[in-house]
Amino acid sequence: MSHRYAGISWNPQKRAYDLMVAAGVVLYLVTFLALSSLLHPAATAETLLIRGFGSCAFLLLNVVLCIGPLCRLDSRYLPLLYNRRHLGVTTFLLGMVHGAFSLFQLHTLGDSDPLISLFTANRNYQSLADFPFQPLGFLALLILFLMSATSHDFWLRNLTPRVWKSLHMLVYAAYGLLVAHVTLGLLQSERSPWLVAAMGTSLALVLSLHVAAARKERELDDSTPKAQEENYVKVCAVSEIPEKCAKLVSLRGERVAIFKFDGKISALSNVCRHQNGPLGEGRIIDGCVTCPWHGFQYQPESGAAPEPFTEKVSTFRTKLVDGCVWLDPHPLPPGTYIEPSRIGRS
Amino acid sequence: MSEFYIGYLSSAPLAIRRRVRLLAAAMVVFAVGGAALFAASQNRFAASFFDYGKPAEFSGSLVLQPYPALLVNRGMAGSSETPYLLVAPGKFGADALVSGREGRNVRLRGTLIHRTEGKMIEIEPSSIQDLGESADRKGRPRDLGFATLSGEIVDTKCFLGVMNPGEGKVHRDCAARCLSGGIPPALVSSDFDGLQRLFLLVGDDGKPLLKSGFLQRAGRPVAISGRIFESQGLYYLSTNEVRIQALE
Ligand code: HEM
Numbered sequence A: 001m002s003h004r005y006a007g008i009s010w011n012p013q014k015r016a017y018d019l020m021v022a023a024g025v026v027l028y029l030v031t032f033l034a035l036s037s038l039l040h041p042a043a044t045a046e047t048l049l050i051r052g053f054g055s056c057a058f059l060l061l062n063v064v065l066c067i068g069p070l071c072r073l074d075s076r077y078l079p080l081l082y083n084r085r086h087l088g089v090t091t092f093l094l095g096m097v098h099g100a101f102s103l104f105q106l107h108t109l110g111d112s113d114p115l116i117s118l119f120t121a122n123r124n125y126q127s128l129a130d131f132p133f134q135p136l137g138f139l140a141l142l143i144l145f146l147m148s149a150t151s152h153d154f155w156l157r158n159l160t161p162r163v164w165k166s167l168h169m170l171v172y173a174a175y176g177l178l179v180a181h182v183t184l185g186l187l188q189s190e191r192s193p194w195l196v197a198a199m200g201t202s203l204a205l206v207l208s209l210h211v212a213a214a215r216k217e218r219e220l221d222d223s224t225p226k227a228q229e230e231n232y233v234k235v236c237a238v239s240e241i242p243e244k245c246a247k248l249v250s251l252r253g254e255r256v257a258i259f260k261f262d263g264k265i266s267a268l269s270n271v272c273r274h275q276n277g278p279l280g281e282g283r284i285i286d287g288c289v290t291c292p293w294h295g296f297q298y299q300p301e302s303g304a305a306p307e308p309f310t311e312k313v314s315t316f317r318t319k320l321v322d323g324c325v326w327l328d329p330h331p332l333p334p335g336t337y338i339e340p341s342r343i344g345r346s
Numbered sequence B: 001m002s003e004f005y006i007g008y009l010s011s012a013p014l015a016i017r018r019r020v021r022l023l024a025a026a027m028v029v030f031a032v033g034g035a036a037l038f039a040a041s042q043n044r045f046a047a048s049f050f051d052y053g054k055p056a057e058f059s060g061s062l063v064l065q066p067y068p069a070l071l072v073n074r075g076m077a078g079s080s081e082t083p084y085l086l087v088a089p090g091k092f093g094a095d096a097l098v099s100g101r102e103g104r105n106v107r108l109r110g111t112l113i114h115r116t117e118g119k120m121i122e123i124e125p126s127s128i129q130d131l132g133e134s135a136d137r138k139g140r141p142r143d144l145g146f147a148t149l150s151g152e153i154v155d156t157k158c159f160l161g162v163m164n165p166g167e168g169k170v171h172r173d174c175a176a177r178c179l180s181g182g183i184p185p186a187l188v189s190s191d192f193d194g195l196q197r198l199f200l201l202v203g204d205d206g207k208p209l210l211k212s213g214f215l216q217r218a219g220r221p222v223a224i225s226g227r228i229f230e231s232q233g234l235y236y237l238s239t240n241e242v243r244i245q246a247l248e
């Protein structure tokens, strides 16, 4: 939020979050390794470590991908989103251990450079069933590395939120690569139907949550203004907006959050300057619109963050006619002060 | 009005704290359940072993062609010799380590690799001591006829125990690397007499088969036709590139 960046700014919630993630990872690895060595005494430690770390990373990636749509569908999951980047970094680290072990085990101590061997040991690129699945994991690891390396807010600001967001959309490419990595790799030689079922279930869950969340957003974007007059469009009744909360409207594809607070109405762009969080799902706390994702704040009248912060979002002109909110859909430059419309004085 | 979560405040509202507790419990179930499911549904691992970190001394007479092996006499008079295939550390064959010592008695240090289908030693380089010419006369190879066997081409080092699984599609990259480095190639098949056996692949001339013929076929089902013979307790399949057919 400020000009200065701490390495990572810690707080009790983040600590609790990270503790839970670490506990989950350790629990998974210990259960897998202990049970595997019990059930399969002939298995080598290397194979079990490769499998434990790889599957843990992949499961975690599934969780990471479910959090976004889950929060759009139900705001009670927002605590999961708050520190999602640490989940992403954890995924990368686990994937790296898995990849490094695999590379060492299968490609070193031979007659070729290990990284070259990774791409050339199996040359059946033209075949589906025999496709070299390991390079797919390598590419996914590269993407996860890029995302982890740029996950700090320092990069968010220096790359601009748009570039940063596009970069982080690559997580879907990584996911696709990894689904192929597992399907063309492990699932080709393991015979248990449970593994296929687990893969199918996680894929179905990730996809269906995304479809459901997209459908919900689409409903909003399809809503059309009820009436239009000069520069203003009629968007909703004042009574539809809960106190200290917002109603979201979508005009020409631009989402606007209309807030009601202390007998006043103000309209702001819905898009948080931090990571594009939905301000319209936030609250007014201490007189400021507060983003539901990581708590960045903006003054409702001007769209500017309170001193000493410098983020600004666009504001919109509003007027009230017969208990209804009318909105001028032209965004004003970020940070422009607009006198709020006063309820009961229209 | 539903409650609102702000991460940087030190405590969250009650409804959200409840949900978080529920999520924590779900995570425990998910982590333990997922790990148990994966652990339990893995294929059975073969009983193959690599005595890593426990090298031992072996002595016997050396055979170099087509693939290096040590014939160890277990001491009892008249008992047959046990063949140990020889390989170098890493993904390399032992040819360079033993060259020029055909028919010599040697003592060497190495690490045992073993599975029902065969035994192998990973030699410690420079541990080989020459003990002189071997007095044993080698028996003639036993011709077992012409046949077509189906199975999988493996690198014998990983298959016999250095990796587990040391076969199958997932292991294919490593097999290609090992075979390329001179680890003896073999077909694993139970078509000959119902027992799963290793058939070391050799050319029609009895010499090592050209690598280009099998490198990209390792780890996949194949059928190979050729002449089978047995020599000093090892089975061989002499064939050529053309007679290796992909199945599937
Ligand atoms: C350099 C990169 C990578 C290499 C060389 C690699 C190699 C491998 C290999 C050899 C296997 C089969 C292991 C076996 O079960 O015997 C495997 C499986 C798998 N890999 Fe990777 N991998 C890489 C990156 C990744 C990454 C980044 C992830 C996930 C974030 C991942 C997830 C998995 C999963 C879930 C499996 C199947 C289950 C398991 O064996 O763990 N891999 N990979």
Ligand code: FES
Residues within 6 Å of the ligand: A272, A273, A274, A275, A276, A277, A278, A291, A292, A293, A294, A295, A296
């Ligand atoms: S997106 Fe992070 S605070 Fe708004």
